[in-house]
Amino acid sequence: MGSDRTMSGTGSDAPNDGIRQRLYEIMSADELSPASKQAEALDLGCEYLGVQNGHIERVDEAADTHEVVASVGGPAALFPVGETLDRATTYCRYTMNDDSPVATVDAAEDGWAEDPAYEEHGLACYLGAPIFVRGEPYGTVCFVDETARGDSFEAGEKAFVELLARLLGRELAATSYETELTDAHRRRSALVGAASNAILLVDTDTAEITDFNDAAATLTGYDDADLEGMTVFELHPAPGRDQYRRLLENLAATGETTSTLPDGSQLELRTADGGRIPIEMSAGAVALSDGRYLQAIIRDISERQERERELDRKRELFAYSQRLASVGGWEYDCRTDELYWTDEVRRIHGLGEEYAPTAEDALSFYHPEDRPRVETAVDRATEEGEPFDLELRIVTADDDVRWVRVQGRPAREDGDTVRLRGTFQDITERKERERTLRLRTRAMDEAGVGISIADASEPNTPLVYVNDAFTDITGYDREAALGANCRFLQGPETKETAVDVIRMAIEHEETRTTELLNHRADGTPFWNELTVTPVTDSTGETSHFIGIQRDVTSRKRRERLIGVLNRVLRHNLRNDMGVVAGLGETIATAADGEIADHAEVVAETARDLVDVSEKAKTAETALRDERAPRSFDIVEAVEDTVAELREAHPEATIRCELPDEQQAVATDRLEMVLVELVENAIDAGGSRVTVAVVPPDDDERRVTIEVRDDGPGLPTMEARVLRQASESPVDHASSFGLWMVNWLVTGMGGEVDVAAEDGTTVTVALQQERRDDTPRGGAVTEAALGDDPNSWDW
Template sequence: MNASGYRESLYEAFAGADDLDSQVADALALGTDYLSLDVGFLTRVDDGVQEIVQSVGDHDLIRTGETCPLDRAYCRRTVEVEGSLAVQHAGSSSLVSERALRTFEFGTYVGARIELDDGVYGTVCFADEPERDVPFSEAEQLFVELLAKLVGQSIERRDHERELRGRADRLAREKQRFEGIAENSFDVLFRVDPAGAFTYASAAVERVLGYDPDALVGAAITDHVHESSVEGAAAALSSVLDGEAVEQRELAFLDTDGNTVALEVNATPIRDGGEVVGAQGVGRDVSARKERERELRIKNRAMDEAEIGISLVDGTDPERPLVYVNEGFGRVTGYDPEELLGRNCRFLQGEATDPETVATLRAGIEAHEPVSTEIVNYRADGSPFWNRVQLYPIENDAGTVTHFLGFQDDVTERKRAERLRALLNRVLRHNLGNDITPFMAFGEMLRTGEHDVADLGARIEDSAERLVALSDKARDLEELARRDPVHERLDAAEIVSGAVDDARDRSRPATVETAVETDRDLCAGIELRRALAELVENALEHGPAGSEPRVEVAAVDDGDWVELTVTDDGPGIDAMESAVVEHGRETALEHGSGLGLWLVNWVVTRYGGSFQVGPADDGGTVARVRLPGIDEETPVDEVARPPTLLFR
């Protein structure tokens, strides 16, 4: 069978109605046959531990239920990489640890990680003790990746089906409970004479109020109502005796234990030859309804006052208009809730909104299924933020979806922290690698004695200083990230002068001019001074060679904002640095040389501002920081803005 045939067989293995275990067993057997490897296995990775979920082949340590620390497993690197990990000669490969090699003794290995919506589940792997004569082909690696994807889809499908079954069971139990309530519901039928004495009461009165129906005959109705309802009961009787019907009059009755029972009374006159001779009616126990109404009021108040955004969308209208949004929705998005009714939520989308995420939400809505995702949305002021959106279909009694209940939660802070950790890892890994590698060469030079020791010492010292500086910047950035943002009123002139003084203390002599052309303060945190000093120091450090650098620091009004600019006369910012700051990502070909600009971006965007770096009109570089401006009479809370995306 060729590669295409194996792929078709793989699809067939997962297309049938077999359970997941059978599908995986067939797929693993197919993989071992295709790859000519003896062992195939599915793992679950959780909290640094690898567990064998299923396996084929004969290996003492690769059996269902066997576990080992992830750092002793071949899968340690597999869960870290995109695509597949293929090792032809494990004994000489840096991708397999010595501990893993000693533990499992596999000479050949290929595997791929299994990803679910909520993260990495584990891996699917194939291995054999002999080393492989030829590398794994692209088709073989794609086969393993396809298998991992199909397993992941089957796991998610199984979990989803379990969730649906659980929900169906819960709904079935609820339905049975409510049917029991309906079967045992009752109304009290009664008659009273013109004096207000009972002449008849149905058997249900014993179940509702505890009275023997016969014992009530002759007793005044007002003797069995709470004092708060005596006047209402008398007025209702008077209306009926005047020939009028009474509808949905709520009266508080007393049961045999003295407890209050709310009855909704509907009554009409009893006529004899055209003369009203009494009243008859039905009393329905509405105590449960009253309690439900009270709970509903509490729930409505809870929804209205919840911190997270809650919305309700008309599911019968193709435009999916909003029919309800709470105040929390307004706090999350910055929009006036009253102005949003009748609009589709697409107004929250913008330039950085991922179309695939939008498609995920749309697919869940069209399929009438719950859907949860995180998406970049835009507030009313145009600032982007990460929105965790959860949508749930709401059905009527006929099972028709009439509405969608939505929850919106601003998770920008968490996403910023995740992005920052990723960036720190990439920058440190790259820069440390670049700066540590020369030490090996320096050692070789010292050992051979063929180079000037003083020159080597200076070069080692220079590399060490770069490493220390990088470490200090990373520590500063981590410390800033751990602090909670504190919005303050900052004097623009003091921030500018303080930042310039701080930068001068750490830099070479230079000409620094300042121009503060705003009467407003800045609404940000005190760490803004540290960020601005970083920009000034960076401008001084990269000034023109052979002459004293010249830097201008300015603050000007820009609508509701105050713009801070740092302009230098240096050679201009490297295109790579500018791209990294603007787009917030680093690839193998796109590494920032330092963490200073990351620090500036973190500080500025956590206070709802923006940061850009680019070429100045007259040469050199200009860094622009925009933050909310605040006048003397405006409270800080009215101007303070929530954090926006870490890089934009």
């Protein structure tokens, strides 16, 4: 064809300075949106080239189509925004294939009369250039007219279109990058929202709490509505608030982490119920657009202090500092070759305030691999007035490699660049966060549990992400799962009650866990332990739900098998041993001498086995319906239990040593523990039993219940069972009962100890206040499992 696809021609080799400067001003205007920049740049091109229409086409190579994403000029039917073009009917296909501008001023005369593009659109005049985004082809910018042009496009006009294409590519790359960074920030915000540490944002002028995460509300015990608007000092005990004020000012200035006040006393948080929690806090000043704030990270260190006391109060204080991103300014005088840096730029370079840089010095700090890029950018800014925005590495005076963002804009007078001005920002931490976000994304992809993300904004809450483990567990590939609601895993045997748990989690936007019967892609059923957690966006609205799936089929099968075997064995044992006991008693009554003695042993052994069976039944009932520990007045519970024991055992003296009231963390099974310990003492020969509640002293936060008797002392084997729950096998009722005591107490987050001197004293230590690590319903501690693996079958 006769079209001109080269940059040769008459006239100047570049657009005139006025047009070029206007184009740079449009594309660098911060107040314009990307769409506005495109529209104004296209208007400028139509005006400069004298054509009807200017538009931008985006290429879809897979579909072999071009989409019009921006268009100016007329007529209205000529390339409206949103129109999809068959690639074979566009001149732009030549531009994309050649990776260079294509021009024709009279298509028919140039031999294009039979070209599908000419036949479809009737365009006589065309000038287009390819657009590349991050080195990849994006599309074209085109200027067209239905009327032929009298003269050829000059080299300067072609250079204008080529420059516009390059600037559009940079703008599109920047927009794409910001979108990716926003998405990455939202993912990170989801993780921060689920963080266990409390995070507060405090107005430095009013000390009011303006923002906080869920962990902060959980730690303080305040509702969101109450916490927002409180001053930070209301979260600390009234005495010594001046010290808290001094501490916060110091932390804002230093960014340090501390668990002590300036006078060395413990830093504490006052909760909504009036309690006090020892905390560790770090803080840093944050300058936002609407003012200065203090960001504080607060950790509950109750558990750590407990460990420190157990390790002879040896503690190690961890500190860290968070450095906020800083921005400096620079200016280069092109006429005098003088360079000026602000103090912040010097600091980023690791230099003192007295350092006076030259242009040559400044370039020498850039990493050798990045230096050519900044040199080229400065040359273009100086010669062509083209602004630049680069992210590069520097090597500081301390040989520290850091990432910086360098922006430069030319100031021109009479068509010449007289100075360059710009900013210099240390973005090392941002680069590290980006690397970390990529790592976390990879961790999700490769996690050993199934992870799915559903879009909460869509009516059907479709899945938008599943990891490899999800596809392995369910047998569904990503194509089948994405876009579908996760209910496709359900089947006719899936219980509605389990589904209701997930439904309520979504409806109330809260984290919940349940076990439900799901089905794999091949129809195979499996038990799925599913946890659903909401994720909020920057406005606080729930945007997604994260699902964690674990295949617990093997565990459920073992639980059912053990349950069946347990019921069968206990039923047969109780019935058959009842018969044996009855026969033994009959023989003992009818016989004399050694035979009667043997028969009595048989009857007593049978009764003991029946007792073991009953104890096992009691334990199974208790353990099947485990309750979450809670704080209540245990004195009342002890009084009621002792009253019932006195009535059941009039032969023994049962005393109480009780305070008026004592709060402790336990469950309703505390009554079962007391009954077992007291009856065991009486059965062992104790005639006087004392039940005492001992309040905690100043150093300890444990409430103890002591059961003391005057009997012969607990045998060593049974003492071991009580302390460790590790007897194997548990071969008689008393040992089994003591094993159950250990299990129930440790399930409350407590401990059991025994002293067998001058009788027996069993001590049950309970927590005075609820801790985060207190076992919840269904939890089993290591102590309850015991040291002997053979005992775990129980």
